[in-house]
Amino acid sequence: MESKYLLKFLFIFLILFSSNSYSKTPKDQLIIGMSMNNIFTIDPAAMASNDTVSIISNLYDSLIELDATDRTKILPAIAKSWDISEDSSKITFHLRDDVKFNSGNPLTAEDVVWSIERLLKLNLSQSTFWKTYGFSAKNISELVKSIDNFTIEITLPQATDPKLVMYSIGALGSMSILDKNEILKHEQDNDLGNKWLTTNAAGSGAYYLTKWEAKNMLIMARNEHYWKGTPKMKRIIMRHMTESQSLRLMMEKGDIDIASGMSVPDIKALSNNPNITIESVQRGTLYYVALSNKNKYFANPKVREAIRYLIDYQGINATIMPGFGILHQRPIQKGMPATLPDQGYTLNVEKAKKLLSEAGYPDGFDTTIRVLSDTPFIDIATTIQATLVQAGIKAKVIAGTGNQIYGAMRERNFDIVVGRGGGGVEPHPHANLRSMVYNPDNSDEAKLTPYIGWRSSFYDDKLNKMIETALIERNETKQTQLYKDIQNYYDELFPAVITISQMIDSVAVQKDILNYKSHPSATTRYYLVEKKR
Structure with a gap:
């Protein structure tokens, strides 16, 4: 019966979106325009993007949640x-x-324990945070146990x-609780349902999956x-849309309710529309410039210091980052009691030239900058390319x-990378330091790929111990105070990872949408969202 009504709805939906009608979206449907380029699977164990987290958070429940306004509130x-x-x-x-x-299956402690064990046994992307705490496929069954049907105990291994x-647990979406009995019906070759969950769901969330076509539509x-x-x-409909101008036009016509991933000019244009609001949320993720210490030039601290003065932080954040990020130069995200004020670094070509001369490179050198071909990354890279050459450093931009x-960065095979990451999903200083700075084993064999410090081959024993x-x-x-001391010491080391901005996520929302709150940890939930019409 559900499929009959779904087909009828899709027929009406296609008519609406193929016409020139200026009518608004259905009152009981939330239509979201977004890029699905980074959504490859909806298995909570394998998800690898914030866009996927926003889907998972509505299909599954977690043990706990973080408040969208104050993430420190559990x-x-x-x-x-x-x-x-x-x-x-x-x-x-x-x-x-x-x-x-x-x-229809009851959710019990057995499902919770199995969901955690499954993460470690599959060893996919979302097992990382458990492994950073010392959990492994070998010890997980001993450390996570059900005491009775509705009580579980987690023993921390370190x-x-x-x-x-x-x-x-509250922020990452990887603590989604899965329906063990339902998933095991679809197991293939001991994959714990991974293949099936790529395009299906088995949760207890506010919504259940009815349709997903990769890079097209999810319903x-x-x-x-619930x-x-x-x-x-009644339904949440996500449409794959990558063209910013198309998103803007459909928002203006009322053909979609929410749009994400738009360019700065289109966001600015919509901000002047009385029927649309722009909701900007600050995330703990950081934009950075990473220098490989395997490169003979960047292994020299004077060269790293020179690069610090060859970045136009203020110009980049004023012209490129509106809607994407705000100026930030510390390795710990803004908003933490431990976060120190920015050091105030600015573009200073003469100082950089002096440092390069002291390092033995008065005429500069040739290098490469690897960067995503998307905005704002490519724009940041070309701006840095232009300032580096002022001190004689000729950098070829490699986009991809x-x-x-x-x-290439995970293989430690790069010179410079302009990227975004550095943790920050959890509202805790260690969340950034673990991803951005910490490197307990600098050997190639360690393969500490989640750590940007390791990827950059930047190692300091004292720094690790302080963390x-x-x-x-x-x-x-x-x-x-210890976290403040860490930031000061890190700065003195002329680090290989230079923070330039902190992420801002801007979303356009029709004004008649109520109770929509974009979550700083990407776990945006829709069960309270409604339309005032």
């Missing part, structure tokens, strides 16, 4: 309460006993800040029996896809 979800042991080594979650998956672990229908209450929107650029000490400090005042 909200109950499937776990109605939790306890942290006095020695900070164990976290016990007490689950709701009234939740069912969309299949000393860490349990608050950070809680933030990770979710509401879960009428434990938080019936969602307001994510696999081409970040793939490890700060993480386990229980006194918040002392911990904050």
Whole structure:
């Protein structure tokens, strides 16, 4: 019966979008225009983009959630309460006993434990954060256990800040709770349902998947029996749209309700439309310039210091980054009590020339800049190319896809990369430092590919120990000071990863959309969204 109504709806939907009608979208449908270029799978264990996280967060429930306004505020979800042991080594979650998956199967502690074990056994992208805490496929069954049908206990394998672990569970989407019994019906060659979940879902979320065509359209229908209450929107429809101008025109006509991924000029144009609001959310992700210490030039700290003065931070953030980012020069995201003010670095070609001369390169040298071919990355790279050459550094820009650029970086086979990353999903200083700075083993064999510090071959034993000490400090005042000390020491090292901006995500929203709140951790949920018409 559902398929009959779905076909009827799609027929009406196509008529609406192929006409020149200026009528608004259906009152009970939320239509979102977005790029689906980075959505390759909807298996929570394998997702690799913020766009996928926003889908997963509506198909699945998590143990806990982070508040969209204050990410340090942890909200109950499937776990109605939790306890942290006095020695900070164990976290016990007490689950709701009234939740069912969309299949009708009851959600129990067994499903939660299996979902976590599955992450480590598959060893796909979303296992990374568990592994950084010391979990592995070998120890996970001993460390994560169900005490009874609605209680689970997680024993932390190494000393860490349990608050950070809680933030990770609430923020990353990888703690999605899967329907074990339903998924195992579709298992192939012991893949724990991975192939099936590439294009299917088995969760208890506010919505369930009805259609997904890669780089075309994704449709979710509401879960009428959702434990938080019936969602307001009958369907969520995501359309693959990569042209910024097309997104803008469809927003202006009322053909879509929400648009993301637009260029700065189109965002500015829509901001003047009385029927549209621009919602900008600051994320903890950082834009950076990474220098490989395997390169003989950048292994020299004076050259790294010179590069620091060959970046026009203010110009880049004023002309390229509006709508994408704001000026930031520290390795820890803005908004943390531990984050120090920016150092105030500016473009200073004469100072850079002097440093290059002291390093033995008065005439500069040749190098390469690898960068994504997308905006704003390519624009940042060409601007830096233009300022580097003023000091004699001739940089060839190599643009490409994510696999081409970040793939080379993960292999430590690059000179300079202009990129975006550096963690920051969790509202904790270590979230950035772990991704951006920390490098406990600088050998090629270590393959610490999630760490930008390792990718850049930048290693300092004292720095690593300072980060490890700060993480386990229980006194918040002392911990904050330790993180400030880390930032000052890191700056003195003339690091190989130079922060230039902090990410801003701008989304255009029709003014009659109520209760939409873009989440800083990308876990944007739609179950309360409605239209005032």
